[in-house]
Amino acid sequence: MQSRRRVRGGKALFSAGDAFTSLYAVDGGFFKTHVLDADGREHVTGFHMGGELLGLEGIGSGQYNVTAIALEDSLVGVVPYPLIEQRSREIPDLQHELHVALSRQIARGQEVLMVLGSMRAEERLAAFLLNLSSRFGQRGYSRSELPLRMTRRELGSYLGLTLETVSRLFSRFRGQGVVEVRHKHVRLLDVARLKAIVNAASG
Amino acid sequence: MQSRRRVRGGKALFSAGDAFTSLYAVDGGFFKTHVLDADGREHVTGFHMGGELLGLEGIGSGQYNVTAIALEDSLVGVVPYPLIEQRSREIPDLQHELHVALSRQIARGQEVLMVLGSMRAEERLAAFLLNLSSRFGQRGYSRSELPLRMTRRELGSYLGLTLETVSRLFSRFRGQGVVEVRHKHVRLLDVARLKAIVNAASG
DNA sequence: CGGTTTCTTGATTGGGATCAATAGGAGTGG
DNA sequence: CCACTCCTATTGATCCCAATCAAGAAACCG
Numbered sequence: 001m002q003s004r005r006r007v008r009g010g011k012a013l014f015s016a017g018d019a020f021t022s023l024y025a026v027d028g029g030f031f032k033t034h035v036l037d038a039d040g041r042e043h044v045t046g047f048h049m050g051g052e053l054l055g056l057e058g059i060g061s062g063q064y065n066v067t068a069i070a071l072e073d074s075l076v077g078v079v080p081y082p083l084i085e086q087r088s089r090e091i092p093d094l095q096h097e098l099h100v101a102l103s104r105q106i107a108r109g110q111e112v113l114m115v116l117g118s119m120r121a122e123e124r125l126a127a128f129l130l131n132l133s134s135r136f137g138q139r140g141y142s143r144s145e146l147p148l149r150m151t152r153r154e155l156g157s158y159l160g161l162t163l164e165t166v167s168r169l170f171s172r173f174r175g176q177g178v179v180e181v182r183h184k185h186v187r188l189l190d191v192a193r194l195k196a197i198v199n200a201a202s203g
Numbered sequence: 204m205q206s207r208r209r210v211r212g213g214k215a216l217f218s219a220g221d222a223f224t225s226l227y228a229v230d231g232g233f234f235k236t237h238v239l240d241a242d243g244r245e246h247v248t249g250f251h252m253g254g255e256l257l258g259l260e261g262i263g264s265g266q267y268n269v270t271a272i273a274l275e276d277s278l279v280g281v282v283p284y285p286l287i288e289q290r291s292r293e294i295p296d297l298q299h300e301l302h303v304a305l306s307r308q309i310a311r312g313q314e315v316l317m318v319l320g321s322m323r324a325e326e327r328l329a330a331f332l333l334n335l336s337s338r339f340g341q342r343g344y345s346r347s348e349l350p351l352r353m354t355r356r357e358l359g360s361y362l363g364l365t366l367e368t369v370s371r372l373f374s375r376f377r378g379q380g381v382v383e384v385r386h387k388h389v390r391l392l393d394v395a396r397l398k399a400i401v402n403a404a405s406g
Numbered sequence: 407c408g409g410t411t412t413c414t415t416g417a418t419t420g421g422g423a424t425c426a427a428t429a430g431g432a433g434t435g436g
Numbered sequence: 437c438c439a440c441t442c443c444t445a446t447t448g449a450t451c452c453c454a455a456t457c458a459a460g461a462a463a464c465c466g
Contacts (some may be wrong), residue, residue, distance in 0.1 A: 033405040035317065038402050043321055045313050056315065066313065066330035085299065089292045102305035103263035110248050110260065110269065114238065116342065118246055119365035123452065151229030152413065160320035167414055181462075183413090193465060199241050324422065355445065368422060370446055386431080386445090 002077040013054065015067045020058035022080050026050050029074020030149040033066040034157070044158040046112075047071075047150060050139050053101050071149035076154040086195075116160050119198075124159045125169045126197040129179070133188055144191075148184040205280040210273040216257065223261035225283045229253050229295045232277020233352040236269040237360070247361040249315075250274075250335075251351060253342050256304050274352035284395055319363050322401075327362045328372045329400040332382070347394075350386040 004027070007013050013024060016035060031048040045066055050056055050069035058064040059081065115127050130145070137143035148155070152163040159166070170186075173179045178194060180187040190193065207230070210216050216227060219238060224296070228330055233252040248269055251300070261267040262284065290297035318330050332349070340346035356364040373389075376382045381397060383390040391397065 019255065035313070037317070041321075043317050045316060060303045060310055065310055076284070085295065085302070089295065089298065092288065092292065095292065098302075099288070100263045102302070102309065103260055105309050106260040106305070106312060107263055107268055109309060109316065111237070112316055113248060113312065113319065114246050116238065116316065117360070118240065118244075123407085132307040152409090157320070162455060164456085165414080166456090167412095168271055171414070205416095354443090365423060366445080367424085367447085370444095374446070 002079045005076050007079050009070050009071060009072045009074075011070055013068040013070060013074075013076060014064045016063075016065050018064045020055065020061070020063050020081065022078050023056065023084065023131045024047065024054040024068070025077040025079065026052050027075040027077055029076075031069045031074060031077065032071055032154060032158075033068050035066050042157060044150075044154050047158065049135060053105075054106050056102055103181065110124050112132060120166050121159075121161050122169055123174070123198050126194045128155070128159060129188065130191070130194055130198065133191070140173065144188040146186045148186055148187065151168075164198065206279050208279050211281065212273050212275045212277070215349045216277075216279060217267045217272060218270040219266075219403050221267045223258065223266050223284065225258040225266070226259065226287065227271070228282065229255050229257060229279040230278040230280055232279075233274045234271050234277060234355060235353060235361075236271050240268050245352075245360060247357050250361065252338060254271055256308075270271055275317045275355055275387050287394050298367050324362075324368050325372055325375070325402065326368065326401050327364065328376075329397045331358070331362060332389065333393065333397055333401065334395070336394070348393040349389045349391065352390055 002025070005013075005024075007029070013031065027063065028050055032044055033046045033048065033054070034042045034044045036042055038129045043175055048068075054068050055064060057066065072122070084094075086097060089096055091120060115124055119127065119160070132146055133143045150158075152166045156163045156166045170181045174181050176193070177191075178188075178197075179191060208227075209217075210232070210262070217233065229251055230270055231253055234257065235247055236249045236251065237245050237247045249270075257271050257279070258267060260269065287297075287301060291301055313346070320325055322330065335349055336346045339349060353361075355369045359366045359369045366374075373382070373384045377384050377394075379396070380392075380401075381393045383392060
């Protein structure tokens with residue numbers, strides 16, 4: 001039902017403004033999505049790994065409204081949207097799966113919204129690390145060995161922080177024995193402590 | 204195809220954790236949606252008026268994961284979800300409309316995410332007022348006379364600010380001749396200026 | 407290698423949170 | 437109607453977290 005497409009690290013899978021044609025199922029690799037604001041500055045809206053769907057927000061406007069960039073060589077399944085609509089009329093299970101995927105994306109957005117709206121810098125990074133750990137775990141990878149594919153700047157953009165703040169937080173966590181950080185590889189040493197940091201989101 | 208339900212101001216249409224059964228189309232009135240964090244503190248995730256769908260994020264998890272509260276006496280259309288799935292298999296236009304609604308909700312979330320992740324307090328409130336104005340306008344109401352149904356605290360919670368900051372910003376805008384503020388009624392006096400404030404989102 | 411991007415760390419600034427006090431409405435019951 | 441209370445809003449004073457400005461160090465890449 002679907003063809004495949006390779007995307008080299010650093011290359012775009014689709015760009016904001018492109019006509020919406022297909023959904024993409026990430027098979028392997030790692031993507032970021034971003035938008036450009038009025039001043040041409042980049043704002044990262046999400047990071048995406050195997051098992052996740054890209055392009056869902058294009059249905060409503062007829063064009064992609066984020067740009068998806070592969071952060072390493074990646075593989076995606078290409079599913080033409082008209083085909084999905086047709087098949088999901090014939091196969092109720094598929095229809096429901098699509099609705100679930102769309103709905104979960106909405107719920108995920110609301111979670112990020114809470115992180116940005118109510119957490120302090122330290123809490124945001126801790127929440128991000130736990131979220132990434134959980135997603136790696138769900139896909140059968142280690143929950144504690146996290147290869148970061150994004151730069152400090154990209155991570156900061158996603159979390160509403162500057163790259164310097166992200167760097168300082170990694171150093172602080174390292175000093176507290178919570179994580180080990182080498183370049184772009186992070187090892188979680190004290191998950192309970194990270195959870196405590198997130199839950200300390202009280203004023 | 205759908206029944207109707209009245210909701211008195213202050214009452215919940217549905218609560219986080221309730222079993223997901225139906226989508227709700229706001230016919231008249233005004234709603235807020237919120238979640239409670241680990242400490243039981245409320246975080247507003249959105250404000251909703253006529254023409255908007257509530258409950259979409261419940262499809263994925265089988266239960267509503269926000270609480271919807273009417274901020275004034277309101278009227279909604281109740282659409283049982285199984286009925287929607289069935290009908291949308293028979294009526295491609297309805298199917299597409301549902302996908303568009305879901306997709307737009309995702310896109311809206313991404314916009315809010317950008318507001319919270321990259322704008323300063325003043326820019327956030329200006330963006331909110333312009334957004335509210337546009338939504339009132341689309342529904343045939345005045346674009347400049349905005350009856351706020353939410354408290355300063357609720358608005359602050361939505362924008363990631365404290366109620367004091369929201370209050371101060373209203374005072375500042377009033378001092379600049381940008382708006383007129385009386386209690387919970389706002390009149391936009393200088394829309395161009397508001398747009399300039401939002402676009403000044405450069406560092 | 408040299409050049410470029412990325413990361414770390416330090417010094418300083420500033421915007422919004424917090425703490426605090428007062429005023430303004432709205433609702434209730436006398 | 438007024439007195440009382442509760443909730444909401446305004447405004448001021450102070451503090452603190454993260455942004456900004458700045459300088460090296462480390463890693464990546466031709």
